[in-house]
Amino acid sequence: MSEKAFRISVQEDKLQQLKDKLALTVFPDELEDAEWDYGVPLADMKRLVARWREGYDWKKHESELNNELPQFTRDIDVDGFGTLNIHYVHQRSLVEDAIPLLFVHGWPGSFIEARKILPLLTASSPDHPSFHVVALSLPGYGFSEAPRNKGFSIVQCAEVGHKLMLSLGYSEYVTQGGDWGYVITRKIAALYGGKHAKAWHTNFPLGAFPHPVHRPWLFLTYLVSRLTPKEKAGLARAEYFQKKGTGYGRQQGTRPQTLGYSLADSPAGLLAWIYEKLREWTDEYPWEDDEVLTWVSIYWFSRAGPAASLRIYKESADSGDLSMDFRRPKELPAIPLGYSLFPKELIPLPKAWARYTGNTVFEAEHDKGGHFAAHEVPELLVGDLRSMFGKGGPSFGVVNGRTGYV
Helix, strand or coil, rough: CCCCCCCCCCHHHHHHHHHHHHCCCCCCCCCCCCCCCCCCCCHHHHHHHHHHHCCCCHHHHHHHHHHHCEEEEEEEEEECCCCEEEEEEECCCCCCCCCEEECCCCCCCHHHHCCCCHHHHHEECCCCCCCCEEEECCCCCCCCCCCCCCCCCCHHHHHHHHHHHHCCCCCEEEEECCCCCHHHHHHHHHHHEEEEEEEECCCCCCCCEEEECEEEHHHHHHHHCCCCCHHHHHHHHHHHHHHHHHHHHHHHHHHHHHHHHHHCCCCCHHHHHHHCCCCCCCCCCCCCCCHHHHHHHHHHHHCCCCCHHHHHHHHHHHHHCCCCCCCCHHHCCCCCEEEEEEEEECCCCCCCHCCCCCCHEEEEEEECCCCCCHCCCHHHHHHHHHHHHHHCCCCCCCCCCCCCCC
8 A cells, every 4th residue: 555656647649639639529509599508608618629729738737736736646455346546635734733634526526626725724823723635536536546346336435535544644534525525524424433534524515304204393493484595595506406407417327338438539528518517516606718628637637537437426326325314313423513505505505404414513604605615715615624623613623632733
């Protein structure tokens, strides 16, 4: 399990192949008044494809990623699946007493989601705690090796994250994640909580809905108290997402290989598939074209190719790893949980409902931010982590008595 330093280095033939494929892009027609109602507008796609082919400099952005993010690979043995070579970012704070934190991304994210929060989390100050940060690339994402057999699901992803932290000498640690990162860190909390995982934080809490039998008190409270305008807007967004925004998940969760041929062969197809989510899942975030293209290029140049990133949807659905019975509190992780609510999250729950995600000890609600909080509003997310684990916070000193302070 020896660690090896890693630098991204895409070969010239791969760069030329990308340009050749982009030059052959065949665009579909478009309804005159479609705008975003039917998907990514044609004008946006033509602009982005042209930029990717003619003006975008991957090598420049590759160099920036390498200079900003200390990257490594390490072999991790996964029970029943052999050894996988895992890519990760590992930035230690100058504060020796810093808190070890495992950051777990989701889809269509990657290790790049930790880019903005890394310098904030590792910063040393007498006013807030500091963290040793580990941001792994999930198996099949970025530059991590992909599983070779069926059945590699949430339990195995949690095992990889946990074993990675142990291999780095962090026998006790905390976690943070959204999207799949929420599901995986929840599993880490359930499997390794107490002895190793000491607390977890998420920006994507999924709690229990009011029910007259299973959650009578929550149901009664819902009947007699009014939701705030912000909570009503959040539930309206959740309803819209369920009706209009979940088609990608159905496809990736049932026939990922069929979709994979398109994404692996067509860079324009991959760009449209991911760009739609970046734009629709954020809170009017001002995406720059090169920012989008760097995000998507990590998928295009990934070690296993973009199709591998889709399979977690099917594996988790087939294994039942997504299920958690919120009617039975004993089945929820017992270690301390903190969550942050952002208005343009996919399923923004009222705080009273989100509390049933686990043993909630910290909660924060913000007026801006969406699904990719670490990238959109890094200061807000980091501020919540500092509050949760800092002096006076509910999880202060939870890891081996570490405070994270200078």
